[in-house]
Amino acid sequence: MSSTHTLRALTSTGGLPMWMLLLHLYIRYVIAEDTRVVGRVGNSIFLHPKMHLHAKISDVRWKYVNTNMLIARNGTLVNLTDRCEIFLNGSLKFNEGLKRDSGIYTVQQFSENGDCLSERRIELSILEPVSKPKVRTSCTFDGRVVLTCSVDKGDRVVMNWNKQPYAWTGSNQTLSSGPILFLDSYTPGKLTCVAMNEISEEGFSPVVPTCRGRTSAVAAFGFFAFAMTTLAVAILNLKMRCQKKKKVCLDVEENNYIEMRGNLCNKCPQEETTIHLDQDTSHYEFCRPIAPASSQRKRRLSLELNDIYV
Numbered sequence: 001m002s003s004t005h006t007l008r009a010l011t012s013t014g015g016l017p018m019w020m021l022l023l024h025l026y027i028r029y030v031i032a033e034d035t036r037v038v039g040r041v042g043n044s045i046f047l048h049p050k051m052h053l054h055a056k057i058s059d060v061r062w063k064y065v066n067t068n069m070l071i072a073r074n075g076t077l078v079n080l081t082d083r084c085e086i087f088l089n090g091s092l093k094f095n096e097g098l099k100r101d102s103g104i105y106t107v108q109q110f111s112e113n114g115d116c117l118s119e120r121r122i123e124l125s126i127l128e129p130v131s132k133p134k135v136r137t138s139c140t141f142d143g144r145v146v147l148t149c150s151v152d153k154g155d156r157v158v159m160n161w162n163k164q165p166y167a168w169t170g171s172n173q174t175l176s177s178g179p180i181l182f183l184d185s186y187t188p189g190k191l192t193c194v195a196m197n198e199i200s201e202e203g204f205s206p207v208v209p210t211c212r213g214r215t216s217a218v219a220a221f222g223f224f225a226f227a228m229t230t231l232a233v234a235i236l237n238l239k240m241r242c243q244k245k246k247k248v249c250l251d252v253e254e255n256n257y258i259e260m261r262g263n264l265c266n267k268c269p270q271e272e273t274t275i276h277l278d279q280d281t282s283h284y285e286f287c288r289p290i291a292p293a294s295s296q297r298k299r300r301l302s303l304e305l306n307d308i309y310v
Contacts, residue, residue, distance in 0.1 A: 034121045038198045041128050045094040049107040050118045057117065059110040060090035065121075066103035097126040099155075129200035130154030133193045139211035145183040147206065149193035156197045164190045164205075183208065 039045035049060060062071040070078050072086045085093040090109065094101060105122045131153040138146045149159050161176040175181060175188070192205045 034123070036123045036125070039094075039097045039124065039126045040199045041097060041099060041126055043097055045097045045101075045124070045126065047092040047094075047105060047107070047122050047124065049090040049109055050120050051089075052109065052117060055109075055117055056112060057090070057109045058112045060086075061108045061110070062086070062092050063106045063108075064103060065106055071105075099126050099128070102126045125198075127155040127197055127199050128153055130157050130195045130197055130202050132202050133159070133195045133204040135193055135204060135206040137206065137209050139209075140182075143211045145187075145208060145211050147181040147183065147191070147193070147208070149179045149181075149195065149204075151195045151202070154195065154197055154200070157195055158197065159193060159195045162192050162194055162203075163188055164192060 037045065037047060047062075059074050061073045063069065064071055071080055071084065072078055072092065075086060075088065075090075077084060077086055083095055085095065087093070090107065092105075092107070102125050103123075105124060106119060107122065108119045109117045111117055131151050133149050133151050136148045136150070138148070140146060147161070149161070151157055151159075159179045160174050161178075161181040163173040163175055175191070179193075181191070187208050190205055191208065192203045194201065194203045196202070
């Protein structure tokens with residue numbers, strides 16, 4: 001029978017006072033105590049067991065639950081001997097914390113009789129610190145300023161936009177719980193992007209620009225639609241003009257061709273030729289000058305020239 005059923009039976013029969021039951025539950029809660037430890041990458045990290053002032057502890061055992069690895073027992077390291085130390089009070093030290101050391105650890109304390117006096121579960125988280133924030137600015141169509149905060153390094157980073165404190169209050173005013181902040185035409189003083197995690201905190205105050213031409217989203221859309229319509233009409237008119245001009249050019253060219261042909265015919269009329277009987281109809285043909293030659297050749301050429309006349 002388990003202890004819970006035993007205690008219930010004793011209290012129902014009056015064998016155990018109520019205060020003893022409450023004390024037993026309190027002891028069980030203390031023994032099953034869980035704790036959480038956060039460390040920084042590269043720093044020394046200590047894990048402590050529960051302290052018992054009057055109990056005599058003979059054995060302390062450390063165990064890494066994630067891999068079921070026994071780290072130390074009887075005050076001696078079994079694993080991680082090059083990176084850890086164990087002290088007389090049972091505390092465990094990591095000389096240089098690494099991200100892979102994160103996980104669940106248990107530490108048990110035993111008496112000389114071998115009874116387990118306490119057990120503690122420790123959740124260890126080793127984090128990288130955050131780097132200096134960077135801020136990117138941009139403008140929306142309706143003229144609002146957009147500030148976007150980001151970091152290059154850090155684990156479990158939380159970012160807020162704060163307004164620097166007034167002289168008479170001395171407290172920060174959170175404007176946005178997140179990396180993005182939207183501003184209207186009014187800028188509420190000097191702004192700071194704060195990036196933090198459980199081990200570090202960094203801040204940056206950017207210069208807030210001014211976005212010109214603040215118009216509503218509806219007006220901006222209407223202006224864009226009007227501009228696109230005007231551009232389409234202009235392109236259509238230009239295209240129609242080009243087609244019309246091309247057609248006129250073709251008509252002018254065709255008319256010029258016809259006019260040139262007509263003028264040629266009109267200017268060069270065919271004259272009627274009348275052949276008279278007494279008209280000389282002989283055909284004459286001109287020859288090139290003949291180079292000087294011998295007397296015999298000259299005589300032959302003169303005879304040939306005389307024969308040309310018909």
